[in-house]
Amino acid sequence: MQDGEVIIEQRGTAGIIRLNRPRALNSLTLPMIRAITEALDGFAADAAVASVVVAGEGERGFCAGGDIRALHESAHAGDGLASAFWREEFRLNHQIAVYPKPYVALMDGITMGGGVGLSSHGRHRIVTERTRLAMPETGIGYVPDVGATWLLPKAPGEAGTWLGLTGLDIGAADAIHAGLADRQIAAARLGSVIEALSALPRGSASSDVDALLQGLAEPAGESRLKQNAAMIDRAFRFDSVEEILAALAGEEGDFAAETRRVLSTRSPTSLKLALALLRAGRRSASLAECLGRELGACLQMLDNPDFFEGIRAAVIDKDRNPKWSPASVEAVEPAMVERFLKPAEPPLSL
Template sequence: MQDGERPSEVIIERQGTAGIIRLNRPRALNSLTLPMIRTITEALQAFADDPEVASVVMTGEGDRGLCAGGDIRALHESARAGDGLAGAFWREEFRLNHMIASYPKPYVALMDGITMGGGVGLSSHGRHRVVTERTRLAMPETGIGYVPDVGATWLLPRGHGESGTWLGLTGLDIGAADAIYAGLADLQIGTARLGEVIDALSRLPRGSSSNDVDAVLQTFSEPSGESRLKQNAATIDRTFRFDSVEEIMAALAAEEGEFAAETRRILLTRSPTSLKLALRLLRAGRRSTSLAECLRRELGACLQMLDNPDFFEGIRAAVVDKDRNPKWLPSSVEAVEASAVERFLKPAEPPLSL
């Protein structure tokens, strides 16, 4: 890089037989922009076609996290301007999520540190999902007037019991053990050893299989400790089994113990409209037969978000004014009319091509 040149926001490199994709916006927690999505997509296509590449590694620069998700400030500005950038971002991001889920070569995601929203989309659809003792994973969208996307409505319902419903509605972050329990990761490796992992993968012979990559990863694997979600599984399953947010809230209120009380307090701070829509999408995802079906449904909801006051208010409170005090409209779950949720279920036009 010459003096005055801006560093690339995605670094693409080869190390032995490993194709490596490094997200390089550390000051912004490697949050994703549309050009980054396009660069990653092109790199994955090139690595898939390169017979010298045995595996692909997704990682993030800096010491704070893999990826905090999409650049929501940019999405907010695009929605305000009506310039179509937000819609283009979601379409291309969701295609990338689908590409990762069906990638023909072993794909290894190193989910070190913060891995949220779009970062989960880059990771949890992959074949080899590595977490560390520093991992903080979340789908925090209900806290910004949005809903879980990037195929989360396919992933979350397929975890243990109602753990995915708890994650999708509360938006709370979890650690390595919980991520594994919820089906969003496979094993834990210490942060200090991730460089060794990449070196070992780089020495695999061309044409190596996922079993070969698994064998490498297992040599570095370490215990992930106790899962808080597992410890509270009975409470979660008992209270989040309902198909309405009102019933979930009532069930939590009837439970004894701090876990249920804390969960209910968190839900009361989330966008009521987002809670109802998220639950609807998660239940539809549970009945779906493919990731593609869920991504198409999510895109329809995302495009309708561009006219949703809670989306603008949530981002204002989180990243614009940063007062952390959103004023949701309506302000209670009971006041959200069924028709207000139905409008988000309109299919995207044109449909998402996958």
């Protein structure tokens, strides 16, 4: 496949999947999810393929996430597309996590939401000096999904809680520190990565791919999250958003002040639900368990006013001024969060 929203090719022993919506920052549609799934199935069964590479076309982004405008329209229409998208996307996330061959994600540029799901579950996660990674969902009245509630709790200390609640973007060094990426390679060398992978012999192991990638890697620099780890751990160790905000108010420095300011702009309902999901993820035994719980929350989003309001403000009217309901964290009652924690019906099939 050399045209359309996904480009699939085989170069030497490398199976290559390119997301091909550069003007939309390669945001995912349901047909793209299906094309990627089919390609991965084909490459897994092909003895001539030693590794799989996933990249984004254009220089701005690997993948900005799901096409939230399409999800917004589907939710309004009640046509079931949003539900199908989440179910098939989450199955793809799990497929990537258990993929039998070396899976290499080139996270160059913007890598957000669903883009994290396409990359950070993989075995070999490459970031560049241009990477901007985020799970920005609380800013659109949504919650971290695509298995983020499995990934983020595994970050050092409370770095994952900070990422999931603030939705702020981070660079290569922070992504590596948080365990969402493995090494940095210069964007100008990504072509060399693909050429080297394509020259690997059949049956190459992950250790062979690791050695190849390490030979092309460069230092990622200082992690801002690591530099502020003590403050993040102090403030985000609590199990309620109110306690986190109170702790931040008692912290000194620009990083704490900016963190608190950003949280004040996020959907209060999303903040409470995201924290509940992250804490549940910390107690979970598997990615599959987290994906199933996330799907239940996603399906309830179709009746969540903040979800519609957040997308309206971000991509429909683009006024960047959402009116959340409830408008404050204190006004979000436990029952408002509990309704999102119902199991998905039918359950997620993996």
